[in-house]
Amino acid sequence: MFFGRARLGGRVRAAVWTVCARQRHHAGSLRFASLLPERKRRVLLYPFSGLEAHLSRQVDQGGFRLFQPSVEDLGRAEELFTPSDKHQIVYSTSAVRVEHLPTLTQPEVCFIGRSNVGKSSLIRALFSLAPEVEVRVSKTPGHTKKLNFFKVGKVFTLVDMPGYGHRAPEDFVDIVEPYLQERKNLKRTFLLVDGGVGLQKIDLVAVEMCEEFGIPYALVVTKIDRTQQSALLSLLLKLSDFIKEQTKTCFPQPFLISSVRYSGVHLLRCFIAHVTGNLQLSSTATHIKKLPTETLPETDLKPRAAG
Ligand SMILES: Nc1nc2c(ncn2[C@@H]2O[C@H](COP(=O)(O)OP(=O)(O)OP(=O)(O)O)[C@@H](O)[C@H]2O)c(=O)[nH]1
Numbered sequence: 001m002f003f004g005r006a007r008l009g010g011r012v013r014a015a016v017w018t019v020c021a022r023q024r025h026h027a028g029s030l031r032f033a034s035l036l037p038e039r040k041r042r043v044l045l046y047p048f049s050g051l052e053a054h055l056s057r058q059v060d061q062g063g064f065r066l067f068q069p070s071v072e073d074l075g076r077a078e079e080l081f082t083p084s085d086k087h088q089i090v091y092s093t094s095a096v097r098v099e100h101l102p103t104l105t106q107p108e109v110c111f112i113g114r115s116n117v118g119k120s121s122l123i124r125a126l127f128s129l130a131p132e133v134e135v136r137v138s139k140t141p142g143h144t145k146k147l148n149f150f151k152v153g154k155v156f157t158l159v160d161m162p163g164y165g166h167r168a169p170e171d172f173v174d175i176v177e178p179y180l181q182e183r184k185n186l187k188r189t190f191l192l193v194d195g196g197v198g199l200q201k202i203d204l205v206a207v208e209m210c211e212e213f214g215i216p217y218a219l220v221v222t223k224i225d226r227t228q229q230s231a232l233l234s235l236l237l238k239l240s241d242f243i244k245e246q247t248k249t250c251f252p253q254p255f256l257i258s259s260v261r262y263s264g265v266h267l268l269r270c271f272i273a274h275v276t277g278n279l280q281l282s283s284t285a286t287h288i289k290k291l292p293t294e295t296l297p298e299t300d301l302k303p304r305a306a307g
Pocket residue numbers: 113114115116117118119120121122136137138139140141142143144145161162163164222223224225226257258259260261
């Protein structure tokens with residue numbers, strides 16, 4: 001049916017691959033977003049805006065817009081996620097034991113969560129502008145077995161982690177706990193929660209661990225393309241209350257993500273660029289009130305003009 005794949009000449013095949021790679025590249029870019037109608041674009045870039053109309057006015061919505069950079073800021077962050085000869089985005093190394101952890105000085109962020117929650121898919125979506133970087137994802141839980149380090153030029157590193165829970169690697173605790181507790185250049189941990197099921201008991205163990213270590217972390221709700229808006233809204237409200245009442249070092253605003261549709265991916269790129277000290281925001285709505293100052297990069301502390 002596919003005009004006999006075996007009969008495609010090498011050149012034709014190469015052209016097809018290039019077009020496919022470009023399309024993937026395109027779908028996660030701001031340029032692609034700019035082609036969408038206004039409302040769709042807004043929801044893609046700022047997923048909370050798709051939910052806010054359903055929220056009662058009595059609910060304080062400020063907490064969901066703490067980090068709401070301008071489109072220009074999103075563009076500046078996108079540049080960091082766009083490879084060039086001088087700014088290469090590459091898989092760097094993997095580690096299964098503490099002694100294999102690479103010594104890197106550039107700021108780092110990592111992604112933790114239950115197996116199958118979508119950690120690798122999220123990293124792949126963040127890197128959609130660098131389609132040659134291979135990040136493996138799978139339907140089978142427990143696919144990622146090592147800590148995988150991806151370098152973004154000389155500016156920061158993203159670390160994909162094995163999942164906890166079902167089919168977690170045996171030595172998970174031996175490497176993940178010391179990594180989170182001792183990694184000096186770790187600027188933020190993203191704890192992913194499946195939008196369809198919300199916080200599970202095992203996620204609470206992970207939250208407790210982050211709190212005990214006093215590390216700055218943020219919750220990311222994944223697979224929002226599969227979750228009904230009403231369910232998503234109620235999860236968001238629950239998470240917001242949970243963060244307020246039960247955490248100290250969690251960023252107050254949960255991020256909403258669909259890695260297949262790229263919703264929220266631009267925003268997360270911008271947050272990563274910001275927390276790793278690579279982007280001074282020109283916009284106004286970023287205040288990080290509740291984290292203890294010692295856990296924050298300097299850029300988070302600078303007061304910004306209201307507007
Ligand atoms: N619909 C939808 N599916 C997703 C999304 N993110 C991930 N998935 C699917 O969820 C499954 C697991 O994704 P992975 O990214 O491999 O999950 P992981 O957290 O890295 O899993 P482990 O490496 O096993 O811990 C795959 O089938 C993905 O296609 C999303 O945003 N939307």
